[in-house]
Amino acid sequence: MDSIGLHSRSVHYRVLTLGRRYKKALMVLADFIALPVALWSAYALRLTQWWPVDYLQPVWWLFIATPIAGLVIFTRLGLYRAVVRFMGAQAIWAVAKGVMMLAVLMWASAYFFELQKFPRSIPINFALVALVYVGGSRLFVRNYYHWLIGHYINKDPVLIYGAGNSGAQLSAALSAGGEYVPIGFLDDDPAVRKTTVAGLPVYAPSQVGELIEQRNVTHVLLALPSATRSERRRVLEQLANHAVHVKTIPSMQELVSGESLESLRDVDPEDLLGRETVPPVEKLITTSITGKVVLVTGAGGSIGSEICRQVLRNQPKALVLYELSEFALYKIVQELELIARNEGLAVPVYPLLGSVLDQVRVERVISHFEVKTIYHAAAYKHVPLVEHNIFEGVRNNAMGTRVLATAAQKAGVERFVLISTDKAVRPTNVMGATKRLAELIIQSLAVEGNENNKGSTVFSMVRFGNVLGSSGSVVPLFKQQIQAGGPVTVTHPDITRFFMTIPEAASLVIQAGSMAEGGDVFVLDMGEPVKIVDLARRMIQLMGYEVRSHEYPEGDIAIEFTGLRPGEKLFEELLIGEHVVGTEHPKIMRAHEERLTQAQLEQVMQGIETAMLQGNCEAGIEWLEQAVIGFTPATSVDWLKKATS
DSSP, X not given: OTTBOSOTTOHHHHHHTOOHHHHHHHHHHHHHHHHHHHHHHHHHHHHTOSOOHHHHGGGTTHHHHXXXXXXXXXXXXXXXXXXXXXXXXXXXXXXXXXXXXXHHHHHHHHHHTTOSSOOTTHHHHHHHHHIIIIIHHHHHHXXXXXXXXXXXXXXXXXXXXXXXXXXXXXXXXXXXXXSEEEEEEEOSOTTTTTSEETTEEEEOGGGHHXXXXXXXXXXXXXXXXXXXXXXXXXXXXXXXXXXXXXXXOOOHHHHHTTOOTTOOEEOOHHHHHTOOOOOOOHHHHHXXXXXXXXXXXXXXXXXXXXXXXXXXXXXOSEEEEEESOHHHHHHHHHHHHHHHHHHTOOOOEEEEEOOTTOHHHHHHHHHHHTOOEEEEOOOOOOHHHHHTSHHHHHIIIIIHHHHHHHHHHHHTOSEEEEEOOGXXXXXXXXHHHHHHHHHHHHHHHHHHHHHHTOOOOEEEEEXXXXXXXXXXXXXXXXXXXXXXXXXXXXXXXXXEEOEEEHHHHHHHHHHHHHHOOSSEEEEEOOOSOEEHHHHHHHHHHHBTOOEEOSSOTTOSEEEEEOOOOTTOOSSOOSOSSSOEEEOSSTTEEEEOOOOOOHHHHHHHHHHHHHHHHHTOHHHHHHHHHHHSTTOOOOSOOOHHHHHHO
């Protein structure tokens, strides 16, 4: 009881902490008093006399029978099982039914017993007055409880956005306990404004600033589980300019999966972007997965792990996880086992530790499990790290792809899909250049296979931008910085990026791979680019803080510009050339781009390998420049080379 603001002997405190049995007894007592008083009031109103003795004496027994019958009826209707502080329209309707039944019973008794001095309007008057007395007593108790919570318990006052069923249920759950006390609803439906829901007023969203000021509101909780992302984005934009922390209940899909309504969490990054997803084409999802052995490299990474989840749910013959990091592999195995158990999936899952550079192990894995589809997500992807670890980036991203793809072609794997990146287009960093080199390797193997009948493997690659929530995304970084009190660091005021959610990206990768004919470069429609400083500003505001700036120095969190990092671009591109055509999926395009001949590629790879053996970073960069169109390297060098030079 540490949170109670009054002394333990306070009347309010004792009322608040009464046991359920005592509270129920008080309501029974209140009704036992209210019903005879309502009957007396019915007579007084009809006869316009304060105490009409001549009329009351012949029916004295009604003043005993009415409360007894009322308690029986109310009990059968469940009025004493209901928790009064959660009382809503259903409970009021139950009270109305109860008093109407009592009125009908009263009229029937008068008729049966041929009561004298019993005006016919008495049952009607009684029903109206009893509804006011019995229903009003409950509304008073409910409002009294909310007043106590607001004044004597240390809880944050909150507004609930959405006055529908979910909002009413959330209000009831919060009133039962927790860190918040709801003080009203926000809803943009004019039909519900100036009404009450679960005893709380409904306000227009335009009043939120006034309510924050007057009622010290700290949070707005979104109760919009079935709203589309664009609708949620519109709501968030309404709230963005107010110093209030915005949280949300789980989505409808999460609620169906067993999440509780009061499991509040911060707003999802995808809600900030408002991007609508397109439902997957079922046949494109199942073609490369159902009934086949599927291998996913980089299975513990952001994209790799989501591909694993989606593959598992589409009934492969077996799922092989290939991952270099023991911890990452352990995590995804635990998660997949939980999904399989909860959803009744009987799919064998084989977690294997290993590097894509280990040719012998890769070949053994593919042949032993008779792999039919490979999703190659293993890669070093953090631009600043690869920029200063040049040869390891080339080795893992390009040479690892060559080892894996060659083994796949040799074993007759049906489909091989490389997960690429928009940073491979006219790259200004080593990471992007290594990913473009990996694409060139896949394109070359596809041409070689077709020309020399080296196998039936259909090679393709899928290129897309940043994914929200990945280990390298700015979103978790911004969140950490905001929680730490700032500043939030952005490299440049004008920097923009494309964004997509991890589930959508993984789904589109799978669907694109199923459309491949050989050597295809697929590009995902990423929507409009997002200005990173705007994303940072919105995140600060929706976590309940104000942006500190020269114009507003009393703000809470500052945004600092740190300058572009080595190899970082102001904006990303998805296409090298102009030749792009649509596909049967509206979010997937097919690009036709220049490729290296097999002889050119061999020359580049041999040159890079020689540079590696010699530890000659400059030569390695020169070979990358020769292979990758538009590569403009930064002036940084490998840390090891820098340390030994």
